[in-house]
Amino acid sequence: METANKTGTIKDKLIFEFETSKLFLFGDTQLRDQSMESFYKQGIPDRKHEEYKYTPIASMLKGEFNFSTTKNCSDEQIEELKFLKGAYVVIIENGILVEGLSNLEHLPKGLTICSLVDASKSSSPVFEKHYSQYADVNADPFIALNTAMTKDGVFIHIEKNVIIEKPIHIIHIATAFENTIIHPRNLIVIDENAQVKIVESYQTVDSKAKIFNNALTEIVVDKHAIVDHYKIQDENDDFGYLLNTTQVIQKKQSVFSTHTFTLSGALVRNNLTIVLDDEHIESHLNGLYITNGKQIVDNHTVVDHRKPNCNSNELYKGIIDGKSTATFNGKIFVRKDAQKTNAFQSNKNILLSEDGTINTKPQLEIYADDVKCSHGTSTGKLDQEKIFYLQARGIGITNAKKLLMHAFASEVVNTVKIEALREYIEAKIAKTFE
Amino acid sequence: MLSIKNLHASIDGKEILRGINLEIKAGEVHAIMGPNGSGKSTLSAVLAGRPEYEVTAGEIIYNGKNLLELAAEDRAREGIFLAFQYPIEIPGVSNINFLKTAIGEIRAYKGLEPMEAKDFLKLLKEKQALVEIDRALISRSINEGFSGGEKKRNEIFQMAMLEPKLAILDETDSGLDIDALRIVANGVNKLKSKANATIVITHYQRLLDYIIPDVVHVLYNGKIVKSGSKELALELEEKGYDFIKEVEEIEA
DSSP: OOOOOSSSOHHHHHHHHHHHHGGGSOSOHHHHHHHHHHHHHHOSOOTTSGGGTTOOHHHHTOSOOBOOOOOOSOHHHHHHTOOSTTOEEEEEETTEEOGGGSBOTTOOTTEEEEEHHHHHHTTOHHHHHHTTSSSOTTTOHHHHHHHHHOOOOEEEEEOTTOBOOSOEEEEEEEOOSSOEEEOOEEEEEEOTTOEEEEEEEEEEOSOSSOEEEEEEEEEEEOTTOEEEEEEEEEOOTTTEEEEEEEEEEEOTTOEEEEEEEEEEOSEEEEEEEEEEOSSSOEEEEEEEEEEOTTOEEEEEEEEEEOSSSOEEEEEEEEEEOTTOEEEEEEEEEEOTTOTTOEEEEEEEEEEOSSSOEEEEEEEEEEOOSSOEEEEEEEEEOOOHHHHHHHHTTTOOHHHHHHHHHHHHHHHHHTTOOOHHHHHHHHHHHHHHTO | OEEEEEEEEEETTEEEEEEEEEEEOTTOEEEEEOOTTSSHHHHHHHHHTOTTEEEEEEEEEETTEEGGGSOHHHHHHTTEEEEOSSOOOEEEEEHHHHHHHHHHHHHHHTTOOOOOHHHHHHHHHHHHHHTTOOHHHHTSEETTTOOHHHHHHHHHHHHHHHOOSEEEEESTTTTOOHHHHHHHHHHHHHHOOTTOEEEEEESSSTHHHHSOOSEEEEEETTEEEEEEOTHHHHHHHHHOTHHHHHHHHHHO
């Protein structure tokens, strides 16, 4: 690796920061070095990079950045973000788990929630077995960067046969007075026949400068486990830049449902990968993005069918307004062994403005011969016939459009099984339509 | 209540209505019959304010107001109701939420207080019984997965809920079996009063056995070529529309 220096490109700055801080970071130094090496080779992807064609991260990362994890927001501001009553709450502020503000007392038997730093220090065997085993540092520069530079995050472990009734709410807070880059990381391990609901919310609070949140979550769903996973991305439209990698591995007969709601943020890039690594697995991927202004939202999903007799079902919907750009890229792999696979994908968009852009690209790669796979995309305006029908009953054009947008979104919103969360999302959506 | 004078309307530059004259008073039922393509549905679309149609000449005065200056939603708020020939499905919008929004906007337009939730539910129950529509249908999304008959019945249910002054039934009988036709007609009859008027647009005479019209008009080639009592409908049924065509040609 070349000698890093503090001035120069963002890549140089990241390497310099890494070299000067790595001794203070938790865990395996070798893994971090290798990851940084990989990041150095891959670099920050520019628009020539096929996978990042519509996500101008390189141009966003120009100018000065620091890597401080200083807290800026008050305890009261954080309390307001706890919108799920009765949940186990994990507060992660600028990538660091803040135990004092989290609600982790009285955890039931079989549930562990602690910081990644603590999990690493205590040499938890579950942590050591699974940490950084699924998100491949050579597959994506931001996985490499996160693995090299992460300072903390949450480790959650649900033991065999344990059912956690209350949801676990991980609140990621990004807050910056100067341009900042953070790399929070989570590892969630759900053992055999366990059940849990996990909500990750991403918010910017009290920011006056760009904050680039390179967040990564690995989720291990062991056999017969049932997991409901939600991401609510609601960052600041001027300062919030989020690259959210979610890497999931599923084992035999497990059910994993994930829901991604992108409601605001200057730039949001989701890299969601689910590997179906055994038979009789069920995976559900639901997404809803509502964009406006100059927002850029890019959802890349990968569903990797490796074994026979599995089902995956994907539904992403978007409402695009203003000069915003939304991208959906959905890859489905059906490997040679994955006979009797059922894989379905659908991406539907409503374009409300002349200046909005939607890029949609389904990519199916099928190497097995006895499978049922389908994909479909559609992009259109609000249906004039429907608007007229509502008008003909006395409903004004503004409310008619709102009703239809709610109707369009409801197909995804209705997949939310936690009632309080569904209400929260509905209220948020209603606000974005005002 | 409604006065149409020399109404000309076109769509995509093609003239469909070529000088309609029609006077309707409160308490009356008018039937408009005519062969396919005569302009029946265009007339209902123009009355309801469908934006694709362009009125090129003439006027429509409704309760003293120039109807053509009102947006579609304002016409509905003023008491005009179109029962659609082909009611569309709107998945994701429940009938209840839809009607609540509609009634809310209509009341706000009239300067009335919002309706209390319990009054709304009472009204819903009452009208549901009146038009004999299944409660399960009402709680579903608008017309989603409804049969043809259920859709038509839902139109009449909406009409009952909104209590219009002028109801226009655009081929409400098409696609209905005799039992459904009776139920729909029965609903319409129960909603009739001295204060409101109904326009029944139909291709066949059968519906008029159940909804008895005061006047029957025959629309042909964008004009009302003949008006008469309910017997005219029977005559038309018997002789067919060719008889009108012949009359028209002779007159021309």
